[in-house]
Amino acid sequence: MLLGNALVVSVGYIGIVYLKLDDLFLYGALVSIALSYGLLVAQMLSNVVSTPLEYLSQAISYASNDNRDETQPNQEKIKIARELVHSLSMEVYNLAASTTAPPVSNASITSISPDAAVTTPLAAHQFIDMLGVPIIGLDQNQQITTLNRAACDYIGMTSEQIINKPVYDVLKLSFQSDENLDSWIEKSKSNTITAVRSWDRVRHSVSEETTKQFDLVARFSADSASGTETTLALYDRTNRYNQDDQEISFVALAVHELRTPLTFMRGYIEIFEDELGPTLQPEMTDFMHKMHASAQQLASFVSNILNVARVEENQLALRLRSEDWPIILQSAVTDLELRASVHGKHIELVVADNLPPIAGDRVSLHEIINNLVDNAIKYSGASDKIIISCSLNTEGVVETSVQDFGIGIPESVIGELFQKFHRSHKSKVQVTGTGLGLYLCKALVRAHGGNIWVRSKEDEGSIFSFTLLPYDQLSAEEKAGEDGIIRGAHGWIKNHSLYRG
């Protein structure tokens, strides 16, 4: 624009100057300037129009064909392009739907299958059907009202098998972010008329063995004439993301290198304790215990790094099985007793005797307790007591609390406590730590279908509590898997009878 204005002003001044000269020379000069200017403007306009179209074309070609020969579009630009493709497709579809059938009746439910495309006079349906991108429409109840041929192929079912089914019965989705499709739709319903949202690396578990990965763009429209409230476009990235997943990440390599010396340390410490322990003086025994506890603490830290990376990459998969919670709890406490005792703390375990078997992933449950007790040790100040209590609450779920009597948490920071790397000003000054433990606890508890929260008062201490579901509360369908129930960190791999949002 600035260049254009400058040219216009220049042409104006040149015109005024040349008016005083010979007419022929004047006209010749003006024509050549106008031609140059015209060419320049045409080129600028061409760039403005063609660049987005180029992104669109590149995005469609790359996304629909999964063609490895196609240059991979810039990720930032492709995000814009795929949303444009999606919006454009939906506008065309909505236009078609609103002029072909009355909305919100069973009769209006339309399958954009090849057959349906033949029966409708409008080319718009054919246009959607010809798109290589799977497109799915949902009604207010998140039931599938429409889908194109690419979506049928992608899901591996016919449109008759899919239409009218709840989307979560057809697609077993897990998301990398806290906000998943369901919560986004609910939020959009409450505060907006139209909204668009995209997610990267969404997983669809086709079977125990097969998972598809795609980027998802969703468009919500509260007053859609077609009766389709939300439309989804799925951009398959299975090959690329699987390739990424198989490469050893930097975190995995770093963890491997940290774990190797840790293995030596734990091995040699064990030998020293077993073979030299009886001959050591009390002070040396104390040093040995501190060394042992430090190695344990380092092992926990390494596990935390790894788990946080898994959560971030949507790679955390827990196997929930029927477990005896008091036994796991006792075993976790036994592992932690040495660490507590070298810091002068004592762990008291109080377990109700009416607890049902819980649905849990043994390793993750150890990690939750490990992190909460580790925090209690760090923040309990001069107090030497940590109480772990466990009971069946009034809602029929198993509630476990870890209580310390230490420095407590200021009310102003409690809301941010479970965020990654969060550390209060006070804790930064007084206690060492990374701010990963509670973030991880939240992810692990949520993956179990539970909740986690804290009650605290400064200088009196804190009580961290979390819930776990009794195994009996899981549906028979979920229990049927030989391999336990697989859960991701952000929301569950959806089986909607159990979905808690």
Next chain:
Amino acid sequence: MVSSEEHTAGLKTIHFIGDNYMKKILCIEDERFISELYARALQKAGYEVKAVEDGEVGLHEAVSGQYDIILLDIMLPTMNGVDILYKMKDPNVRPTMQSKIIITTNLDQKEDIRKKVEQMADGYLIKAEMTPKELVKYVNQVAEQL
């Protein structure tokens, strides 16, 4: 009990000769400190242990020897543990191989790879989360299935 040791390139063998049959364990592990720790603990528990530091040498030893249990690391020189596992499970490589295979690694595998490896192997351990004594306890449980 009499013991002898021999060293060759990438191969360390520790033989124990006792009155009773001792179960034989092959430890394919490139970190010598770790294989020494494991060999020490397992020998004390009554096993005969051979330690190999190289992937290809380890595979050759696994399919040509008669081992009851094989401890197999993943990150190894010349051939990684997952490839070795596939070869050992390939009936064309050695149809009669009956050894129990326990993966011992510090590498965090992606979930799908880990699941496949777990299904093919008889055990899967993270070395940093297990002391030598705990390893012996685990190996004893696997040995009971032989």
